[in-house]
Amino acid sequence: MTTSSRSWIKPAAAAAVVLALAGVGYASFYSTTPAPDVTFISIKGDKISTDSLRGKVVMVNFWATSCTTCVKEMPHMVETYEKYKAQGMEFVAVAMQYDPPNYVLNFTETRKLPFTVAIDSAGDIARQFGDVTLTPTTFLIDKNGKIIKRYVGEPDFPALHKLIEKELAS
Missing domain, CATH: 1.20.5 (Single alpha-helices involved in coiled-coils or other helix-helix interfaces)
Structure with a gap:
């Protein structure tokens, strides 16, 4: 050549x-990354698996009672849940392993949290969600069980609401 x-x-x-x-x-x-196949155990003793939530848009929020940003954002999380629950959104607030269960229970009751609150007593759920160590960390999961957004820190709620609305409509 x-x-x-x-x-x-x-x-x-x-x-x-x-x-x-x-x-x-x-x-x-x-x-998108599939959400891990985990079972949350609520503070009421209910078991909820990520598999059982298929067909719904789901928010999973890792938080702690000692986290000031978590405490600050929680009323916005409640508003978000209340706004979209009738359209098929589910919400699971997962208290971190180091959070004393009595603090979590007290916070849940005094703030009248309307969604599922679970305690990650062994840290397994945080590990399966990519080794979550920073709070708050929130995952938005689509109806097919895929993680579509991960927020570290407080989300931009107007943008989050637009994304939720888009996913609920799909």
């Missing part, structure tokens, strides 16, 4: 690399 007959190889290779990177970027942006 002469040099002129091979001149197309470098541009073709560059184009292939660009297309491959674009494909990876698109796939990572639009792909």
